[in-house]
Amino acid sequence: MADERELTYIGAVAExxxxxxxxxxxxxxxxxxxxxxxxxxxxxxxxxxxxxxQRIVDTPISEEGIIGLGVGAAATGLRPIVDIMFMDFMGECxxxxxxxxxxxxxxxxGSASLPIxxxxxxxxxxxMAAQHSQSLEAWICHLPGLKVVAPxxxxxxxxxxxxxxxxxxxxxxxxxKLSLRNRGHVPEESxxxxxxxxxxxxxxxxxxxxxxxxxxxxxxxxxxxxxxNGIEAEVLDLRSLQPMDTDAxxxxxxxxxxxxxxxxxxxxxxxxxxxxxxxxxxxFDYLDAPVARVGAPFxxxxxxxxxxxxxxxxxxxxxxxxxxxxxxx
Amino acid sequence: xxxNNETLLDIHRRMVRIRTFETEAxxxxxxxxxPGALHLYVGQEAVASGIMSHLSNxxxxxxxxxxxxxxxxxxxxxxxxxxxxxxxxxGYCKGKGGSMHISNMELGMLGANGIVGAxxxxxxxxxxxxxxxxTQNVAVTFFGDGASNEGSFxxxxxxxxxxxxxxxxxxxxxxYGEYTPQANHQAIVDxxxxxxxxxMPGVVVDGMDAVAVYEAADAAIERAKAGDGPSLLECKTYRxxxxxxxxxxxxxxRTDEELAEWQKRDPxxxxxxxxxxxxxxxxxxxxKVHEKVLADVQAGIEFAESSPMPxxxxxxEDVYA
Amino acid sequence: MDIGVIANPAxxxxxxRLTARxxxxxxxxxxxxxxxxxxxxxxxxxxxxxxxxxxSHHITEAALTQCQMWSQPIDAxxxxxxxxxxxxxxxxxxxxxxxxxxGDGTNRxxxxxxxxxxxxxxxxxxxxxxxxxxxxxxxxxxxxxxxTGKLPVDIVAPRTKALHITFENGExxxxxxxxxxxxxxxxxxxxxxxxxxxxxxxxxxADPSKVGMTAIGGMxxxxxxxxxxxxxxxxxxxxxxxxxxxxxxxxPGMVRTVRFTEIRKICLGETGNxxxxxxxxxxxxxxxxxxxxxxxxxxxxxxxxRRVDVKACMQLATCPDSVMPxxxxx
Numbered sequence: 001m002a003d004e005r006e007l008t009y010i011g012a013v014a015e016x017x018x019x020x021x022x023x024x025x026x027x028x029x030x031x032x033x034x035x036x037x038x039x040x041x042x043x044x045x046x047x048x049x050x051x052x053x054q055r056i057v058d059t060p061i062s063e064e065g066i067i068g069l070g071v072g073a074a075a076t077g078l079r080p081i082v083d084i085m086f087m088d089f090m091g092e093c094x095x096x097x098x099x100x101x102x103x104x105x106x107x108x109x110g111s112a113s114l115p116i117x118x119x120x121x122x123x124x125x126x127x128m129a130a131q132h133s134q135s136l137e138a139w140i141c142h143l144p145g146l147k148v149v150a151p152x153x154x155x156x157x158x159x160x161x162x163x164x165x166x167x168x169x170x171x172x173x174x175x176x177k178l179s180l181r182n183r184g185h186v187p188e189e190s191x192x193x194x195x196x197x198x199x200x201x202x203x204x205x206x207x208x209x210x211x212x213x214x215x216x217x218x219x220x221x222x223x224x225x226x227x228x229n230g231i232e233a234e235v236l237d238l239r240s241l242q243p244m245d246t247d248a249x250x251x252x253x254x255x256x257x258x259x260x261x262x263x264x265x266x267x268x269x270x271x272x273x274x275x276x277x278x279x280x281x282x283x284f285d286y287l288d289a290p291v292a293r294v295g296a297p298f299x300x301x302x303x304x305x306x307x308x309x310x311x312x313x314x315x316x317x318x319x320x321x322x323x324x325x326x327x328x329x
Numbered sequence: 330x331x332x333n334n335e336t337l338l339d340i341h342r343r344m345v346r347i348r349t350f351e352t353e354a355x356x357x358x359x360x361x362x363x364p365g366a367l368h369l370y371v372g373q374e375a376v377a378s379g380i381m382s383h384l385s386n387x388x389x390x391x392x393x394x395x396x397x398x399x400x401x402x403x404x405x406x407x408x409x410x411x412x413x414x415x416x417x418x419x420g421y422c423k424g425k426g427g428s429m430h431i432s433n434m435e436l437g438m439l440g441a442n443g444i445v446g447a448x449x450x451x452x453x454x455x456x457x458x459x460x461x462x463x464t465q466n467v468a469v470t471f472f473g474d475g476a477s478n479e480g481s482f483x484x485x486x487x488x489x490x491x492x493x494x495x496x497x498x499x500x501x502x503x504x505y506g507e508y509t510p511q512a513n514h515q516a517i518v519d520x521x522x523x524x525x526x527x528x529m530p531g532v533v534v535d536g537m538d539a540v541a542v543y544e545a546a547d548a549a550i551e552r553a554k555a556g557d558g559p560s561l562l563e564c565k566t567y568r569x570x571x572x573x574x575x576x577x578x579x580x581x582x583r584t585d586e587e588l589a590e591w592q593k594r595d596p597x598x599x600x601x602x603x604x605x606x607x608x609x610x611x612x613x614x615x616x617k618v619h620e621k622v623l624a625d626v627q628a629g630i631e632f633a634e635s636s637p638m639p640x641x642x643x644x645x646e647d648v649y650a
Numbered sequence: 651m652d653i654g655v656i657a658n659p660a661x662x663x664x665x666x667r668l669t670a671r672x673x674x675x676x677x678x679x680x681x682x683x684x685x686x687x688x689x690x691x692x693x694x695x696x697x698x699x700x701x702x703x704x705x706s707h708h709i710t711e712a713a714l715t716q717c718q719m720w721s722q723p724i725d726a727x728x729x730x731x732x733x734x735x736x737x738x739x740x741x742x743x744x745x746x747x748x749x750x751x752x753g754d755g756t757n758r759x760x761x762x763x764x765x766x767x768x769x770x771x772x773x774x775x776x777x778x779x780x781x782x783x784x785x786x787x788x789x790x791x792x793x794x795x796x797x798t799g800k801l802p803v804d805i806v807a808p809r810t811k812a813l814h815i816t817f818e819n820g821e822x823x824x825x826x827x828x829x830x831x832x833x834x835x836x837x838x839x840x841x842x843x844x845x846x847x848x849x850x851x852x853x854x855x856a857d858p859s860k861v862g863m864t865a866i867g868g869m870x871x872x873x874x875x876x877x878x879x880x881x882x883x884x885x886x887x888x889x890x891x892x893x894x895x896x897x898x899x900x901x902p903g904m905v906r907t908v909r910f911t912e913i914r915k916i917c918l919g920e921t922g923n924x925x926x927x928x929x930x931x932x933x934x935x936x937x938x939x940x941x942x943x944x945x946x947x948x949x950x951x952x953x954x955x956r957r958v959d960v961k962a963c964m965q966l967a968t969c970p971d972s973v974m975p976x977x978x979x980x
Contacts, residue, residue, distance in 0.1 A: 028461065054461065060491065065450050065484030072454020072468070075439055076389055078461060080454075095481070099444050100451060107430035108440060109423035110647030144648050168650035332836065518707040521663055522676035531674065533663035540838040548668035560668055606939070607835055 007186040009179045012154040013043040013119070016161035017081065019190045020117075021051050024079050027165060030057040030069055031083025031119075040085060041180055043119070063092035067118070071101050074114045079165060087120040087174060088134050101170045102145035117164040118172045122150070123214055123264055124312050125178035130300035133177075133308075135213075135265035140172050141242045141274075147171040147195055148242040152216035154184040156239055159193030167195060174241075176214040176264075198245035200252065204234035207322050208252040210275055211262040212238040215294075215313060219262055222318035233322060241271060249275065250283045257288040260321050264313055267295030292325045294318055332543065334609050336382060340539050341610060342618060343378035344597050347371075347398040349622045350407060353630065354397065354414060355575040363414050367428050370398030372569035375596035376501050377402035379542025380469060380562075383550055389437045389455035389468040391448030393501075394429050395568070396441025399471055403436045407629025417636035424639040425647065445506075446479025448472055449498065453485045456494035456559075467553045469497040475506025477520045486527040486561070493558035497549050498524075500563040501536060507572050508582040524561035536564030537594045540603075567591035651698040651797045653691060654724075654742035654767070656735055656760055657684055658752035659707035661774050666841050671903035675774045677707045680751055683772060683786040684713035687749055690790020692719055695798050701745065703738035706730045709751075735759035743767060746797040747807075747958065749789065753778045754933035758826050761812065761955040768796055768807035769955040779827040779855060779864040780810070780933070784960045792963035803956065806963045810875060810954030811854035811918075815930070816947040823932060826955075828853045828863040829948055831927025834936055842931045843901055845908050848885040849927040852916070852948045856881045861899040862934055869896035870913045879915045880950030882922050886911040921949040 007015060020027050029035075029044060035058040038045035047056045059066050063084055070082040084090065090097060097118075105112050124133030141148050147169055151157045157175065164171035201216060202223050209219040216237045223233040236252050238245060253259055259279060261272040276291035294313045302308050351369045358367045370377065373395070381402035384390070392399040400410065405421070413420025413431050420426075421433050432440035439455060442448050452470035459466045476482055477500055489496045500520045504511050511518070524531025530552075535541045542564055549560035569592060571577025604610035610618075662675030691698055696719060702710040704723035714721050724741045728734045735756050740763035742748050749770045750760055757771045757780045770789050771781035795801050813825040831849040832842055842848075842863075851863050855875055858868030867873070867881045886894065886909040894910040916922055925945045930938040940946070965972045 026461075057492075060484070060487055062484035062488060064481050065453060065488045068447075068450020068481065068485060069454040069457055069488065072389075072391075072439065072451035072456070073458045073461070074454070075434070075451070076455045076458035078458050095444055095447055096450055100442075100447055104440065105650065106647045107422060107426040108432045108434065108647075109421065109425050111422070111432070111434045112439075113650050115650075147649075332838075517677065518659065519663060519677060522674075522678070525674050525676060530667040530671075531663075532665055532667050533660070534665070538838065540836040544836075544838045545665050545668065548665055552668055603836065 004185045005188060006183045007154050009154045009157055009175070009182045009184070010041050010043055012157035012186050013161065013175065014045055014047070015186065016158040017044055017047055018050065019158070019162055020081065020165040021047065021055055023190065024165065026077065027079040027081060028055045028057060029081045029083065030059050031066060032059055032061055032085055034058060034083050039083070043083070063089050064096050067093040067096035067101060070116045070118070071096060071104065071114060074116045075104060075112050079115045081117040081119060081165060084118060084120040086132050087122050087136050088131050090120070090136060090139065097140065098143050102143040106145060113168045114170050115168045116170040117161065118170065119161070119175065120172060121175045121177050123176040123178055124301045124308055127303060127305055127308060129303035133301035135263065135296070137174050137241055138265060138269060138271050141271060145170065146242060147240070148174060149195060149240045150174040150176070150213040151239060152179070152213055152237050154182065154186045156193050158186050159191050160195070160239065162190060163192040163195050166192070171195065174213065179214050179217070182217070193239065196240045196243040196245055198236055198238045198240070198248035200234060200248070201237045202233065202235040204232040204256065206231045206233060206256060207258040207260060207325065208234045208236060208256045209260050209262055209318065209322070210236045210238065210249055210252070212241060213264065215262045215264055218313065218315045219318055221315035222322065225315065225319050226322055231322065231326065246278050246282060249279060253279055253283040254286045257286055258325055260292040260294060260318065260325060262294040262313060262318055265295055266298055267293055268298050270295050289325050289328060292321050294321050332540065337604060337609050340378045340382050340543060341600060341604060342622070343381060343402045344374040344539060344600065345618050345622050347374045347377060347401045348597055349619065349626050350401055350410065351397060353626050354411070355570060357630070358574055359576070364416055365427050366573050367414070368395040368573055369568070369570045369575065370395050372591065372596070373501055373503060373536065373566045374398060375539035375542050375600070376499065376536050376564045376566055377471070379539045380497070380499055380546045382543060383546050384437070384467070384469065386435060386437045387464065388466045389439055389452065389459070391439045391452040391455070391470045392441045393448060393471055393473060393476070394441060394443055394445065396431060397428065400431055400433065400436070400438050400441070403438045405433060405436065405438070407626050408632035411629045411633035412636045415633045415636070416638065417633055418639040418643070419632070419636040423643065423647070446472060446476035446481040449482050449485030452496060453488050453494060456489060456496040457492065459495050460492070465554050467495045467497060467550050469499055471499050471501060473506065474500065474502040474504070474511050474520055475514060477523060478506070478515055486523070486529070486559070489559040490528045493556060495553035496559040497546065497553065498559060498561040500561065501566055502563055503566050503568045505568070505572065505583070508580050510582070519563060521561055521563035529559050529561060531561035531563065534562050534564045536566030537596045537599065539596060539600050651695055652745045653698050653700055653793050653797050654745040654748035655684060655687070655700060655702040655710050656738045656742070656748065656750045656752070656756070657703065657705055657709040658735060658756040658774070659705045659709055661752040661756055664841050666843070666901055669843055669904070670901040672901065677709055680774055681709045681712045683751055683774065684710050685716070686786035687790035687793070688713060688717050688719060690787040691794045692717065694791050694794035698794060698797050701742060703734065704728065732759055736762045739763035747793045749793055750781070752781065754780045754827055755935050757781055757955065758824065758933045761826055762824050764955055766956060768803055768958045770958040770960065779857060779860045779862060780957070782960065788964060789960050792958060792960045795963055795967050796958065801963055801966055806966060807956040807958045809952050810957050811880065811950055811952050812954035813852055813854050813880070814949050814951055818945055823938065825932040827855055827933050830863055830931040831924055831940070831946070832929045832931060832936065833927065834929040835939070837936050841901070842934060842936055843904070845885070845900055845906050846887055848908070850885065850924045851883045852922060852924070852950070853881040853883070854950050854954070861902055866896065866898040866900060866908050869898045870910060871915070873915070878918045878952060882912070882914050882916050883910055884912040885909065916950060918950055918952055921947050923947055
């Protein structure tokens, strides 16, 4: 498929944003450095010139104000896309996320709709240290009323952002910093990737690797290594974390009887625990081994490249974990 | 907007509606008939009424934990309000919000709010929405002296002024952040002073004088609609009941003498005296207004009490659209 | 060597900041002004005693915290209302000089009770005709010079005029610059702004270089501080007689057409009778509700506060042979 059009992961953000603004007259983008600068990583390059400063709005560095702007604008009929540069900054706006955005519809007895898309970034690997490298998706997945997606590929970035923007609920699109320059096939036309639908990105029969975001790539690399030793791993990209495609997970477990859950977030209290619990609830009888988890150790993200490399899960650790799981069985 | 007799009577009626609803709600709460906590608005009626008499359903407001008065002044129906306080299925929020989250989107009321200071950023969003659509409306955020110490207020004030949003920041300074007197929670006395730091005008208004509030709101709304941006109105007022409930938790944080001093300036009594002097509303006619409103409140309570409780099967409805 | 200080926390905060872009005077600025005054006093007369009005916003108290001078709050029952300034003025009648921070309203309240004491009136209000804008440090130095008896009070602090109002029921009131009858019915935000509601006005000073009612009158006919006359105006809202029409700064940032049916001077002591208004405003603030046909009697007298001319103080202190403007009047 040599003629397939390719975009970078970050380029897919820009194209999705443009598509949303073209398709929805009530959609606008707001965030720090999004308009004049086009986004710190270029997520919104060209949007200001094409759509003008009413549709893309530079905000002060005021995360609580930004989320509040989104909540108020959404409740009163607009469809905001708000950008929280790094999800580490959610601490600055957690009230507006947790107590306002997530609950307003329910508290109001269903009379309010909050069609907000929050675009933010997670992950380490670029030496940004403890306050700019975290993977905090578990925080927001714990809040009823929010939806959360974490795309791994440029294709899913575009499709999930467009889906998020059309959804009448608040949806967090958690991007990954180290994936920004990754290239992949992205159709030019508008399309959606459904919220709540996982995707098998590699078929396998010996073990399921359930993962999302950048760890999808690491898992595929690990699967190739494992394949050289005759182990065929199935890699399931969750894509959506809330709602989570439990059916797809169970389906894969039934096929392989062994699971390793992989995420970049700290292992303790991470989504891996939730996924493991769901598997034992829904597919316990199919398991031939305990559910294994790969995640970051219980430590802040370190700065030094050597330490950071030791911290972030990678293909090697996934291979090790899979081998241990299979040997234990 | 000219202060004609019709407007004066309208403001009066809104104030009496709030006072009567809140007094009865307080009575029911003390009798143990309302679950949870009530933060009552008695004493502050002139603020909500003076502002809201300018607004239509297309103007948005955000409220506070002390939010019943704002919803009533915005046109809230007693029956649906009491039903919500009682946790009934017929309440404004189907019993899912209660006193601290009571709201009605059709009336442009974006909710009471249990989080101090959470409203101003949301009102910024509503004002942004108005500006985006280019309609002649405003967003009003009500907050207290206590909330003016929250970062959310400051972020919202900065953004509203930056974008010249059609917005009013209405600080109801009742002298206490919960139980802490203002002098113990901020070094300034006039919250209005904070406006200058954000590039908007701030004025001090007698919050016990409905006409003063009305006139200040008139000027601020005119500015907002002309594209001149937000204003901060600090209304000096007082809560006649406790922070929570009527007599509250019995904490000794203010004196009876202080309360009595403020009650001498009861916003409804002062307004009625002047309306009688002007022959706009005689004492007898005022009594009739009170009686009518009380009957409406009682009908509202009856509606609420005879309303069904929510079906537990509705528990998971409305989490998502 | 006793110096009084009255800083009014309520000035500079009313609706005119919305309607007319009037200046905002936050309380930190007022406190800084008092601090500079004190520095001026301390520089020339560190042993002076400061007696001050303990305002609810602690403006003066905050200014005194970093200062070594002897100071004491006025011992009286204050109620945090406009009457406080009058009460404070009463308690400061034995001072050598008093410094006030406020607008016309503040000084009117002080003027009711201060008697013969020289008054340095620093403007922190809105559209002020009575107080002056001047550097507070210098004002403090002028206060010190007066307190130490180094200056002739009659020359540096001449008496201003005042307006005396008598109501039908025998009550009286007092204003410094203007009394305006309007068609308003509520005190509301107190500020008078709408020329279409003006009925009549009596002015002690008509100064077109100021803003507000004194400027409206001053655009028609100038009456200086020194002249022993006042000005009576009746307003018109229908006919357009260009002879009786002015473009006047009715408030900061607001120039409006104002029309008169009559402009006449009144002599000191001459009483004028006025009727037809529903509200009476004193020095810019709606204060007194009138019955529909209630008649008010107003006259101008030269018995206002002794207002200190800070520039004259400093000039005379440096060059005792200087001749001051009001000396030329005589």
